[in-house]
Amino acid sequence: MTKLNKDRLENYSRRSNAGAKLAKQRRESSISPLLNITSVISHAAALVAEADMATSLADCSITLSRRADGNFWTEGIRRQGTVPxxxxxxxxxxxxxxxxxHADPTGASDSTAAIQAAINDGQRCGERCNGSTLKSAIVYFPPGTYLVSSTIRANNWPTIRAASSFVGLGVLSTNEYVGGTGPDGGDAEYYVNTARFYSQIRNLRIDIISTDPNAYVCAIHYQVAQATSLQDMELIATTGTTQQGIFSENGSGGIMSDVTFRGGNFGFCEIQLLTIICSKHTFTNSFGWMVAISNLVGYPDYLGLGMGLSLRIQGGDVGICLVNPDGNGNIGSVSFVDSQITGVTTAIIVSPISSSPGSGTTGLILDNTRIGGPIVDTAGSSVPYSREQSLLGGRVDGLDSPPYFERKKNQYANKPVDDFVQLKTLGARGDGVSDDTAAIQRAF
Structure with missing residues (x-):
């Protein structure tokens, strides 16, 4: 597993354009396969995880207790939703x-199979299914700690804790790899990244500290398309290991907000982004944000676009790296706004600055951003950057320039169930056929 995970991080999957050349391009790209986690491997890992936990409990090195239930409305509200x-x-x-x-919220028993069953139930998108919008679901974790031993394909935050026997690349994986070679020459999979729409992961803490420190395990293996988001997450790893926060090797876009990365080899590694917005992230003692742009197969002049808003990067060797390790691909425009990079050896690494699209770094914008280290390019030169003259002289009358106003998506976490109005209680059918105008008007 260690070798496969390491090879995949170094020889990642790239998003390809459609066309007759697709299969040949993927075969020639030498994409490393992932471990095919069979039912036998998964069961064995679960047995080892529970045995290790039992030993820890007997030695009194770990004390388990279920946390008090919160009053988050989403658990107690009457469920009337259907998929028409x-x-x-x-x-x-x-x-x-x-x-x-029947997942165990105390962390004493392995919950991998139970969580996977919650995700799969109802014959949702599975084998030979690239994606589906017909069978959406909300998978809810009550407060507690959940022990997992292999990849899950898929007020008081619950914690998902990876066991020392964990097998796989990501604790949460948005794509499912089933072993073998697919029709495009890459890994056989379903829930493919280009069809991964409208998915959200929220309010979770993922702890990978106990996993093999040399196995390149990631908290999230993230491959998605548009209208996707990560919000209110904490990803915990051990500094000085190969453990990773988020590894996003292909896909195209999404929004991430209020994610805290603690320790690990790097916090967030984004390969081949098209457009991504990151807001209010905190990176502590890890390689912060690595945007490794690779040439989009079939589009050699491909440029990446991204924005980081209110980022806090503290400690670690490098704050942000905007360079692809294999030397291919270029940054089109990346902006960092209202952010801070402190306690690092190097703040930002870029390709040599160039005004020509398709070569070097063509756009790096630092707006109201504190840089506590040098900006350097891959040639070893420090990159100078200009500042507005009005900031360098004496006091100049003018408008204040506070940070941009921000407000994250409201989850109404402090509202009781009684504050919510349900359309179906007021007579709406929600079947996509009936006229629900009157019921909706009554709600308003």
């Missing part, structure tokens, strides 16, 4: 991993 085009009237939209699928 899913052809299954009994399809379960809301899935509680504890009450519905």
């Amino acid at each position: 085009w899913g052809s299954d009237a009994n399809y379960k939209v809301f899935r509680n991993v504890v009450t519905d699928y």
Whole structure:
């Protein structure tokens, strides 16, 4: 597993354009395969995880207790949701991993199979399915700690804790690899990144400290398309190991906000982004943000676009790296706004600055950003950057320039269930056929 994970991080999957050349291009790109986690491997890892936990409990090195339940409205509200085009009237939209699928919130027993069952239930998108919008689901983790031993394909935050016997690349993986070679010459998979729309991961803490420190395990293996988001997450790894926060090797876009990265080899590694917005992230004692742009297969002049807003990078060797390790690809425009990079040896690494699209770094914008280290290019030269003259002289009358106003997506975490109005309680059908105008008007 260590060799496969290491090879995949060094020989990652790249997003390709459609066309007759696709299979040949993927075969020639030498993409390293991932470990095919069979049921036998998964079961063995779970047994080892539970045995290790039992030993730790017997030695009194770990004390487990279920945290007090919060009053988050999403757990207590009456569930009336349906999927009108899913052809299954009994399809379960809301899935509680504890009450519905018997995951253990104390962390004493392995919960991998239960969590996977909550994700898969109802014959959702599976083998030979690239993606689906007909069977959406909400997989809910009540407060607690959940022990997992292999990749999950998929107020008081729950914690997912990877066991020392963990097998796989990412604790959470948004794509499923099934072994063998797919029709495009790459890994056989479903939930492909280019069809991964409308997915959200929120309010989770993922702890990978106990995993093999040399196995390149990631908290999240993240491959998505548009209308996707990560929000309110904490990813915990050990400094000085190969453990990673987020490894995003292909895909095209998304929004991430309020994610805290602690320790590990790097916090967030983005390969081949098209457009991504990161807001209010904190990186502590890790290689912060690595944007490794690689040439999009079929588009040699491909440029990446991104923005970081209110980032806080503290400690580590390098704050931000905007260079692809294999030397291919270029940054089109990346902006860092209202951010801070402190306690690092090097603040930002870029390719040599160039005004010609398709070569070097063509756009790096630092707006109201504190840099506590040098900006250097791959040739070893320090990169000078200009500042507005009005900031360098005496006091100049003018408007204040506070940080941009921000407000994250509201989850109404402090609202009781009684504050919510449900359309179906007021007579709406929600089947996509009936006229629900009157019921919706009553709600307003």
